[in-house]
Amino acid sequence: MNQIYLDYNASTPIAPEVVEAMQPLLKDYYGNPSALHWAGKPVKALLQRARxxxxxxxxxxxxxxxxxxxxxxxxxxxxxxxYFKNRVKGNHIVTSTVExxxxxxxxxxxxxxxxxxxxxGVDQYGRVDPADVEEALTDDTILISIMHSNNEVGTxxxxxxxxxxxxxxxITFHTDASQSAGKIPLDVNEENVDMLSLAGHKIYAPKGIGALYIRNGIELEPQVHGAGHEFGLRAGTENTLLAVGLGKACEIAKNRSDYHQMKDLTNYFWEQxxxxxxxxxxxxxHTEHRLPNTLNVSFTNKIGQDILDAIPSLAASTGSACHAGNVELSSVLKEMEVPEYIGMGAIRFSLGRDTTKEKIDQVLEWLRKVV
Incomplete structure (x- = not known):
C-alpha cells in the first residue's frame, strides 16, 4: 500500500475483463463495420453487441x-x-449552476x-429544488438539463x-449521468428522461469513449457531418475497439450489486x-442523497491541496484552486455557500472497486500525521 488511489470520480482503471474483450479488435477484427463483406460483418456484430x-x-x-x-x-x-434542431419551437434552456x-x-x-x-441555484447540500426548475420555465423553454449526480460532492x-x-x-429533459453510471442503478424509463450522457472512463472502460441515450422521437442536429454513421447523428467510422470496451464495462456494471458495500465503506471512512x-x-x-463512493470533506482552517501535497502516496483531488497561498473555492462549493475557511480545506475522496478497509485505515493514518 505504498500508493493508494481514491480518485475514481476523476478516472477509473480499465477492468481486466474489458481489456480482454478488446484484445481481438487489436488483431483479428480490423474491418470497417459498414462494409458488407466478410471482414466487415463480424465487426458490425461486435458493435451491435456493445450497443x-x-x-x-x-x-x-x-x-x-x-x-x-x-x-x-x-x-x-x-x-x-x-437547440439547433428545435430552436424554431423556442430558445430557452434551463440548467443548474453546479453542472x-x-x-x-x-x-x-x-x-x-x-x-x-x-x-x-442549489441548496447548502448542492441539490436543485424541482420547484425552482418549474418556476424558471417560460413559453419558450425547449430543454432542461440537470446532472444526475455532482462529480465533486456526489449529491x-x-x-x-x-x-x-x-x-x-x-419539454425535453437531459441528464448528465457520467458520474452515476456504474455506481447506482439507472433506468431511463423509470426516471422518465429523454436524453442521458455516459462516459467510459468513469465506469472502468477506456478514455475516449462515451454514449448518449436519445429517446426515440427526439430529433437532434448532428455536430459532426459526413456519412450516415450512428443513425445519422455522428459521422465517422465507428471506434469499435473502444465501443466494445464500453459495452463490456456496462455489462459488468449491470451485473454488480455492491452498491451497499461501497456505501458502507464510504460511511466507515466518514465516521472515522x-x-x-x-x-x-x-x-x-448531502448526507443521504449522495453517490455511494463519494466523500467530499473539508478540514477547517486548512488548505486541501497542502494536505494532499504532504501525502504524495495518496491520489485524491480538491476542486479548489490554490495560487501562491491564495485559495479560490470551486464553483460548486461557492454555489453551496460554503464559507471560505471551510471550503478551502475541501478534499474529494472517491472510492472504487479496489478500495478496501485496510486502504482506508492507511489513509486515515496518513491524515492523522499530516492534519
Whole structure:
C-alpha cells in the first residue's frame, strides 16, 4: 500500500475483463463495420453487441444509443444538437449552476447564438429544488438539463421529479449521468428522461469513449457531418475497439450489486474522520442523497491541496484552486455557500472497486500525521 488511489470520480482503471474483450479488435477484427463483406460483418456484430450492452445498463433500446468520444461530446451533442434542431419551437434552456463545464460551457456558447439560459441555484447540500426548475420555465423553454449526480460532492439530484415537470410541460429533459453510471442503478424509463450522457472512463472502460441515450422521437442536429454513421447523428467510422470496451464495462456494471458495500465503506471512512478530527472536519454534500463512493470533506482552517501535497502516496483531488497561498473555492462549493475557511480545506475522496478497509485505515493514518 505504498500508493493508494481514491480518485475514481476523476478516472477509473480499465477492468481486466474489458481489456480482454478488446484484445481481438487489436488483431483479428480490423474491418470497417459498414462494409458488407466478410471482414466487415463480424465487426458490425461486435458493435451491435456493445450497443446492446450499453442499452441494458440504463434499460433502453439499442437503437437509442449513440457512441461518442466521451461525456463531454455526449453533452455537447445533446445541448447543441437539440437547440439547433428545435430552436424554431423556442430558445430557452434551463440548467443548474453546479453542472460540469461540459454543460455550462456549451450553454454559454449557445447564448452567443441567441439562446436564453436560466441557471437554477442549489441548496447548502448542492441539490436543485424541482420547484425552482418549474418556476424558471417560460413559453419558450425547449430543454432542461440537470446532472444526475455532482462529480465533486456526489449529491444526487431529484431527477425523477424534475423529469416529471418537464414531461408535464412538454419539454425535453437531459441528464448528465457520467458520474452515476456504474455506481447506482439507472433506468431511463423509470426516471422518465429523454436524453442521458455516459462516459467510459468513469465506469472502468477506456478514455475516449462515451454514449448518449436519445429517446426515440427526439430529433437532434448532428455536430459532426459526413456519412450516415450512428443513425445519422455522428459521422465517422465507428471506434469499435473502444465501443466494445464500453459495452463490456456496462455489462459488468449491470451485473454488480455492491452498491451497499461501497456505501458502507464510504460511511466507515466518514465516521472515522469524524471521530479522529472532532469539530474540525465537515461533510460537503448531502448526507443521504449522495453517490455511494463519494466523500467530499473539508478540514477547517486548512488548505486541501497542502494536505494532499504532504501525502504524495495518496491520489485524491480538491476542486479548489490554490495560487501562491491564495485559495479560490470551486464553483460548486461557492454555489453551496460554503464559507471560505471551510471550503478551502475541501478534499474529494472517491472510492472504487479496489478500495478496501485496510486502504482506508492507511489513509486515515496518513491524515492523522499530516492534519
Amino acid at each position: 446492446e450492452q450499453v442499452a441494458a445498463l440504463i434499460s433502453c433500446s439499442p437503437n437509442e444509443i449513440i457512441f461518442t468520444s466521451g461525456g463531454s461530446e455526449s453533452n455537447n451533442l445533446a445541448l447543441k444538437g437539440y 460540469h463545464p461540459a454543460i455550462l460551457n456549451p450553454c454559454k456558447f449557445l447564448e452567443q447564438l441567441g439562446a436564453k439560459v436560466t441557471y437554477v 444526487i439530484q431529484p431527477i425523477k421529479e424534475i423529469a416529471s415537470i418537464a414531461n408535464r410541460h412538454g 474522520l469524524n471521530d479522529t478530527f472532532p469539530q474540525k472536519v465537515v461533510l460537503n454534500g
